[in-house]
Amino acid sequence: MQPILVMFPLGLFTMAVIFDIANLLGGPGMLGALAFWNVVAGLIGGFLAMLAGVIDLAFVRRPLAKRIGVLRVLLNMGVLFLFAVILMVRVGAHDRGAGFGLLLLELLAVSISGFGAWFGGELANGRTPAFAKAAAGNRGY
Numbered sequence: 001m002q003p004i005l006v007m008f009p010l011g012l013f014t015m016a017v018i019f020d021i022a023n024l025l026g027g028p029g030m031l032g033a034l035a036f037w038n039v040v041a042g043l044i045g046g047f048l049a050m051l052a053g054v055i056d057l058a059f060v061r062r063p064l065a066k067r068i069g070v071l072r073v074l075l076n077m078g079v080l081f082l083f084a085v086i087l088m089v090r091v092g093a094h095d096r097g098a099g100f101g102l103l104l105l106e107l108l109a110v111s112i113s114g115f116g117a118w119f120g121g122e123l124a125n126g127r128t129p130a131f132a133k134a135a136a137g138n139r140g141y
Helices: 002-024 030-058 063-091 100-124 130-136
Strands: none
Touching: 002 030, 002 063, 002 100, 030 063, 063 100
């Protein structure tokens, strides 16, 4: 369930970035408000996805898979934290628009969320990412 739920906030956060880029390039001020509400909806969906990820993680028994799952949950929580900070800053803005600095923070958060989605997909499909195998060595984990 969690890999499906992750796609909604990922899409909403990506659309927020696209709306903010269009707003900064001279689009109507309404684009900043649309981006703001996409972040709000993305945070709600992201919280539900994170909750599903924590529930999934509770049933993992293999130590390596559990460590990787914890990393995935921490990545998701970090992205939610970044977007929550972005939202709090935008609440005080005139038209709820983002400046260049917030846009850079949004791009960083979307990049981390894209990596987290790929990472979670690797786990959901039963494959362990290559760097996790290298970190574990050849100990049979």
